[in-house]
Amino acid sequence: MSPLVKKSTGEFEEFDEQKLRRSLKHAGAIPSEIAKIIQQIRPLIHEGISTKRIFNHSFRLLRRYSQECARNYSLKKAIFELGPSGFLFEKYVAEVFKAKGFKVKVGVVKKGCCVKHEVDIIASRPDKTIYVECKFHNHPNRKNDVKTALYINSRFLDLKNNKANEFDEFYLVSNTLFSKDAVKYADCVGVKLLGINSSYGDDIQAIVNKYHLHPITSLQSLKKKHIHALMSREIVLAKSLLKQKKTLFELGLDEMEIKQVFSEIKNVRRSYE
């Protein structure tokens, strides 16, 4: 019998190695990495250890083995830190579309056929116009369920039924996963989904790497209070700081500290090139 481990709910269950394997695979680890991690984790499992500790330890090992998984993992975390409200996530998603050559407007009220709707982002490019709905969750396990996809599609249909609205695609973008049914339904009705580490279509992670859209919350060389001060000025991208030297001075950083921050931003960029 495997040792009993403590779940986040306070309940105990037998340690399940398969579950750990699955979560590592889900985070992007390849089989050889999973094998190495499991080998190092096994001796640490003892009666009463919390599952949280097991997972934290495993992910620390994973970061050591795989640079890309580490990046995925920290990107996801950095995007959560744009919360707790969804406002900066919307600004961040707007940057994602901007990077892809769209002009964006945020928080636009549009008349549908029956009622008015606030469209989080309208992204337009000569070839197409996209309406975007953003769903920010504060908990990584909070999936976007089929109800969200159902409601988004009704909104989309109501907007579409007013001929004054001309758009080609309707996106649902979230910082967490979509349930199986949500994916199935969205696929069936033609709502596009965009998430992190999603197993279908576009993936924020890939776009972030391609266009260097690292959130400001991913910077290690900035103090938390400075990150919050910059967020309150609606700055969401790390690279935006390269043009904001004056703001950093205003926050009280000295020449040396600013140099460190700029160097981190440039290094992250270089590591992907």
Add this chain to the structure above:
Amino acid sequence: MSPLVKKSTGEFEEFDEQKLRRSLKHAGAIPSEIAKIIQQIRPLIHEGISTKRIFNHSFRLLRRYSQECARNYSLKKAIFELGPSGFLFEKYVAEVFKAKGFKVKVGVVKKGCCVKHEVDIIASRPDKTIYVECKFHNHPNRKNDVKTALYINSRFLDLKNNKANEFDEFYLVSNTLFSKDAVKYADCVGVKLLGINSSYGDDIQAIVNKYHLHPITSLQSLKKKHIHALMSREIVLAKSLLKQKKTLFELGLDEMEIKQVFSEIKNVRRSYE
């Protein structure tokens, strides 16, 4: 300046007589009753009194003046007491449709065109079949917003798009109010709404009075523990008890107590006839 009164959020605001008038009107009071109540409430308003106390007191007075308002008010409260889960509310709504001559099935999983959906109630009568979605809220101020109506309509369309499902109407039934936009949207797309004291179409209150569908939670002559025991046996209607004498004996009630309960049930019925 009016005295400052304490809101449920802990904040203070100036006492607003108009607000109290509106809430009494909303509960069904007529102008002469409102005038009398306000006159009696005015001397009680002092700095720091809670709005909750003001409203409770006003409603006690309202119940004294208007039998019908009192009934509305207690029905709403009794339906809340079927919670906290929405399960017994579904059973209760099923009874409403049964009373109107429908055969009902509760919690049926149906395939839509894209995904499966659980339909809370399927009500069929020779002339029509209705699919019903129930929304139970534990807080009276929690309105059903347009998102709920949007999601319900997508579900309805997905079910409709599978030719195997034959139904004529789609209902959204709730124990709380619907937002203006929810009403506007539902009306526009053809989803029927059924609520308590709703200002449009059908109203649970009227049906309850017509068919004597008083919830078991409205009985004053039963102890709370007995009501809960009966609820755990999925008994939701007061009048069902008339055929459940044996159950009441099993719960420990004596002949005298049962007589009192039966008399209350018959009296409520008589008071509407």
